[in-house]
Amino acid sequence: MNFIKTIYSTGILLLASMADGAHAASDWEAEVRKADAALWQANNTCDLKLFESVVADDVEFYHDYAGATTGKAKFTALTKNALCGYPGEVNRRAAVAGTVRVWPLRVRGRDSAVYGALVEGEHEFFRSENKAPEAHLGRGRFSHLMLLKGKTWKVARIVSYDHRDTEKK
Numbered sequence: 001m002n003f004i005k006t007i008y009s010t011g012i013l014l015l016a017s018m019a020d021g022a023h024a025a026s027d028w029e030a031e032v033r034k035a036d037a038a039l040w041q042a043n044n045t046c047d048l049k050l051f052e053s054v055v056a057d058d059v060e061f062y063h064d065y066a067g068a069t070t071g072k073a074k075f076t077a078l079t080k081n082a083l084c085g086y087p088g089e090v091n092r093r094a095a096v097a098g099t100v101r102v103w104p105l106r107v108r109g110r111d112s113a114v115y116g117a118l119v120e121g122e123h124e125f126f127r128s129e130n131k132a133p134e135a136h137l138g139r140g141r142f143s144h145l146m147l148l149k150g151k152t153w154k155v156a157r158i159v160s161y162d163h164r165d166t167e168k169k
Contacts, residue, residue, distance in 0.1 A: 029102050032117040032146050035153035039144070044092045046084035052076055056147060056154040064140075064161040088130045096122040096139070116156075119144040123160075138165040 035054055042051035052072060061069040061078070069075050083091045100121035104114045125137040145157035 056156040092126040
């Protein structure tokens with residue numbers, strides 16, 4: 001009978017620890033997704049203050065057509081001038097539903113703490129000029145390396161690639 005109690009107790013403890021692990025994973029993942037969404041919001045609304053708050057000081061941005069941009073000041077200036085610098089023009093970037101995945105980066109041997117995450121997926125690009133209906137420009141892929149800086153998730157590396165223009169009909 002003691003053997004059965006021991007097995008039962010061990011099973012309950014195992015289930016409880018699995019539930020805690022799942023809860024912890026969802027907490028960090030929710031925070032990563034929130035920080036990533038803030039980058040998209042800042043990008044789409046030209047909110048440069050929000051933009052600067054979610055990117056790391058040493059951010060690196062790699063684009064298959066535009067090349068590399070390093071550092072927060074240069075990356076913010078690129079966003080300000082390339083996306084937000086044209087009066088009457090609104091650019092929007094949107095994740096393709098069902099394509100965004102988040103992967104944890106952990107330190108093994110230290111409580112499996114999550115120190116970073118890789119966010120990857122596909123995104124689409126849209127533009128509206130002078131309040132005209134939005135035009136679909138194309139689609140591409142992205143990978144964001146998010147790092148936990150203190151208690152805040154920051155976008156540290158961005159790779160935007162495999163861009164394809166919308167096919168003309």
